[in-house]
Amino acid sequence: MEKKVVLITGGSSGIGKSIGTFLASKGYKVYGTTRTPANYPDFDVFDLIQLDVRDVDSIQHAVSHVISKEGRLDVLINNAGVGITGPIEETPHEEILKVFDTNFHGPVHMMKAVLPQMRKQGGGTIVNITSIAGYMGLPFRGFYSATKGALGLITEALRMETKDFGVTITNVAPGDFATNIAAGRYHAPVLDGSPYEDNYAKTIDSINGDVDSGGDPEQVAKAIYSIINKKRPKVHNPVGAFLQKFSLTLKRVLPDKVYEKLLLNHYKL
Known part of the structure; x- marks a missing residue:
């Protein structure tokens, strides 16, 4: 049987590397991507190619290469x-545009690049990694929630648009996992005398603590392996600790203000 070919954006570390490693161990031909492959001269887990999701030419070149x-x-x-x-009031707008370029526009350009090939070959699977944070507006993480929420909605829409092509499109929403995401995260500075100073500082500490104590990212890899082997995977697939997934159920059933109060209590705001 011919090996299935997988392309993973952001495959050099964290969840992406875990996914690629696990799928390669299951016999998939895996291509991971990174903006600068030269930074990983000893990387030999799977093929690592150059791709910057913020650059349409880079995307086309990588997809064509595979x-x-x-x-x-x-x-x-x-x-x-x-x-x-x-x-939200104090985040520089250029940083807002950057995070949308990577988290939203990048995946959209990737999907546009691969759909012609998947349609030509009569099938394929697209998995969009969003976040449990994308189902709710989180304090001091509003723009991250917005990018992931937008990608989740695009997933819903594109599933219906492509239903006649044999292409499966689904959304995997991780909770907190122990990765290096905090190291690359943009933090708007905590400004002395800002009306948000105390609450923002407390929230950053809480967010970093959640990541540090997060689960093994291989859990996400195993979930994706299961999803891409299903004929009809669910539209939304949250992955994480029980309470994180249960928070989505609570959001559906609780009045908005009650749910908001739970979030405020969680972040001690």
């Missing part, structure tokens, strides 16, 4: 993403 090498592309996993924190 298709020319393998003749097909079976699975796209839109994993590349960045974090951002800050009071």
Whole structure:
């Protein structure tokens, strides 16, 4: 049986690397991407190619490279993403645009790039990695929630638009996992004398603590392996600790103000 070909954006570390490692161990032909492959000279877990999701030419070149090498592309996993924190009022707008370029526009360009090939070969799977944070507006993480929420809605829409092509599009929403995402996250500075100073500082400490105590990212890899082997995967697939997933149920059933109060209590605001 011919190996299925997988392309993972942001595959050099964290959740992306865990996904690629696990799928390679299951016999998939995996291509991971990074903006600067030269930074990983000893990387030998799977093929690592250059791609910057903020650059459409880079995307087209990478996708064309995989298709020319393998003749097909079976699975796209839109994993590349960045974090951002800050009071909405005080976050520099250029940083807002950057996070949307990576977390939202990048995956959209990736899907546009692979859909013609998947349609030509009569099938394929696209997995968009969003976040449990994308189902709710979190204090001082509003822009991150917005990018992930927007990608989740695009997933819903594109599933219906492509239903006749044999292409499966789904959304995997991780909770907190122990990765290096905090190191690359943009933090708007805590400004002395800002009306948000105390609450924002407390929230950053809480967010970093949640990541540090997060689960093993291989849990996400195993969930994706299961999803891409299903004929009809669910639209939304949250992955994480029980309470994080249960928070989505609570949001559906509780009055808005009650749910808001739970979030405020969680962040001690």
